[in-house]
Amino acid sequence: MTGSGEGGSRVVLDEDQIARALARMAHQILEANRGAQGLMLLGIPTRGVVLARRLAAAMAEVEGMDIPTGSLDVTMYRDDLRRQPTRAVGHSTIPMSVDDAVVVLVDDVLYSGRTVRAALDALGDLGRPRAVRLAVLVDRGHRQLPIRADHVGKNLPTAANERVSVAFAETDGVNEVTITRGRGTQEAGSSDRVA
Amino acid sequence: MRHLLSAADLTGADVAAVLDLAEEMAAVQGRPVKKLPALRGRTVVNLFFEDSTRTRSSFEIAGKWLSADVINISAKGSSVSKGESLRDTVLTVAAMGVDALIIRHSASGAPEQAARWLAAQGSETRVVNAGDGTHEHPTQALLDAYTLRRHFRRFAPAGDDFAGRRIAIVGDVTHSRVARSNVALLTSLGAKVVLVAPPTLMPAGVGSWPVATSDDLDAVLPEVDAVMMLRVQRERMSGGYFPTPREYTIEYGLTRPRLGLLRPGAPICHPGPMNRGLEISADAADAANSLILDQVAAGVAVRMSVLYLLLGGVDEGPPAATRTRTVASVPERAGV
Numbered sequence: 001m002t003g004s005g006e007g008g009s010r011v012v013l014d015e016d017q018i019a020r021a022l023a024r025m026a027h028q029i030l031e032a033n034r035g036a037q038g039l040m041l042l043g044i045p046t047r048g049v050v051l052a053r054r055l056a057a058a059m060a061e062v063e064g065m066d067i068p069t070g071s072l073d074v075t076m077y078r079d080d081l082r083r084q085p086t087r088a089v090g091h092s093t094i095p096m097s098v099d100d101a102v103v104v105l106v107d108d109v110l111y112s113g114r115t116v117r118a119a120l121d122a123l124g125d126l127g128r129p130r131a132v133r134l135a136v137l138v139d140r141g142h143r144q145l146p147i148r149a150d151h152v153g154k155n156l157p158t159a160a161n162e163r164v165s166v167a168f169a170e171t172d173g174v175n176e177v178t179i180t181r182g183r184g185t186q187e188a189g190s191s192d193r194v195a
Numbered sequence: 196m197r198h199l200l201s202a203a204d205l206t207g208a209d210v211a212a213v214l215d216l217a218e219e220m221a222a223v224q225g226r227p228v229k230k231l232p233a234l235r236g237r238t239v240v241n242l243f244f245e246d247s248t249r250t251r252s253s254f255e256i257a258g259k260w261l262s263a264d265v266i267n268i269s270a271k272g273s274s275v276s277k278g279e280s281l282r283d284t285v286l287t288v289a290a291m292g293v294d295a296l297i298i299r300h301s302a303s304g305a306p307e308q309a310a311r312w313l314a315a316q317g318s319e320t321r322v323v324n325a326g327d328g329t330h331e332h333p334t335q336a337l338l339d340a341y342t343l344r345r346h347f348r349r350f351a352p353a354g355d356d357f358a359g360r361r362i363a364i365v366g367d368v369t370h371s372r373v374a375r376s377n378v379a380l381l382t383s384l385g386a387k388v389v390l391v392a393p394p395t396l397m398p399a400g401v402g403s404w405p406v407a408t409s410d411d412l413d414a415v416l417p418e419v420d421a422v423m424m425l426r427v428q429r430e431r432m433s434g435g436y437f438p439t440p441r442e443y444t445i446e447y448g449l450t451r452p453r454l455g456l457l458r459p460g461a462p463i464c465h466p467g468p469m470n471r472g473l474e475i476s477a478d479a480a481d482a483a484n485s486l487i488l489d490q491v492a493a494g495v496a497v498r499m500s501v502l503y504l505l506l507g508g509v510d511e512g513p514p515a516a517t518r519t520r521t522v523a524s525v526p527e528r529a530g531v
Binding site: 081083085089090124126127 | 216219222226227228230231232233261503504507508509
């Protein structure tokens with residue numbers, strides 16, 4: 001997991017491209033749901049939460065109403081807990097009842113699908129949503145589970161030994177998606193690790 | 196964290212990690228499905244050589260809500276009553292492949308000794324001290340700190356939690372492991388602790404503790420941000436600590452008239468079980484500013500947090516693939 005081949009790093013989405021992708025995704029989500037009724041966005045920490053907030057802001061501008069937005073930490077639902085030292089648990093805020101809501105799970109990178117599997121389990125323990133959708137900024141392929149995204153910012157074909165990093169101003173001081181060629185196989189996870 | 200044996204072992208950062216995670220765990224209490232899968236397949240044994248209601252049941256609930264299998268063993272009805280030694284009992288239970296032992300014992304230091312015996316066997320089993328003699332009760336101090344922190348944050352969200360807060364711990368300090376753990380924990384968080392007790396119930400050597408002491412409850416109450424009443428532990432007393440229960444109540448009980456001495460809204464804590472009418476009056480126990488039931492609720496969240504931090508991952512050390520804890524340690528255990 002060391003990004004050994006540092007020279008092979010390139011930007012695949014810059015700030016403007018990210019903004020355009022998010023604007024399109026916001027419209028798509030609203031279109032698929034025929035408006036904002038019953039919608040709730042739940043970001044998966046850490047960068048999924050930033051992404052959910054940005055999508056909610058874009059959607060609020062279109063619809064003229066606030067979209068309930070929160071975070072759903074899935075750490076305790078992961079299938080790799082005992083493969084590594086105790087993982088820090090993130091923060092969950094569920095802004096309204098999950099029951100009968102249309103929940104849009106939001107994450108930065110979709111990779112193995114294991115994080116999303118964990119998120120579906122976590123949601124199931126909170127209630128019974130009417131529907132669950134998945135929105136991701138980058139789909140880099142290499143799924144290990146039968147999971148797909150409903151709304152994708154960018155489909156990014158990658159090799160397993162490449163590393164996709166999403167950086168947001170809120171968490172990283174810069175808005176960009178980069179891809180780095182590394183030696184080892186990157187493990188998938190909510191923010192680039194694991195699963 | 197490998198074991199939780201003493202609050203004195205915890206740094207301020209350790210405590211903050213436990214309390215922050217407990218905040219997340221507390222959310223489970225209000226959910227339709229009170230279950231997290233984090234400790235699926237783990238086995239936790241409550242090994243209680245002393246009576247307990249809330250500690251044992253809250254460890255049991257905490258373990259079950261994290262999907263661990265929890266087994267309760269109490270001295271009564273076990274081989275302990277046939278004369279089995281602590282060492283043999285601990286190693287026997289651990290040999291069954293248990294991931295954590297929650298130990299309560301009347302002898303100070305018993306859990307630490309158990310941890311040493313387990314380490315000598317190469318066992319991976321974690322030990323949590325659930326109260327040992329008059330030594331420590333770290334999870335109680337953690338839940339007290341959690342309860343008080345929540346309370347302080349409610350009224351001063353941007354405050355420093357414990358920095359500069361004055362907290363009185365009142366009553367039978369000599370016999371109280373709760374007091375010892377709380378002194379260690381609260382002072383590590385920056386609080387100033389005042390111990391209030393009759394001279395007969397103030398432990399010898401208290402002068403070396405990082406606390407102030409007093410034998411005048413009426414003088415202390417108006418000056419503190421919170422008051423923690425201790426149970427008078429008559430089962431540990433051979434008599435002679437105070438003339439009569441009535442006299443104790445008059446001098447050191449949190450009676451109705453004394454409630455008026457507290458700052459408005461200053462919270463009242465008690466680790467339970469309460470001797471109503473002795474160290475605490477019904478008026479105080481049921482007052483609006485009593486946090487006693489909040490403490491009980493916090494007990495589950497804090498113990499979930501502790502169990503997750505102890506059992507939620509592999510050991511620090513060799514990475515994933517080289518270590519599968521149960522498989523690796525079972526043969527050793529089988530030889531015990």
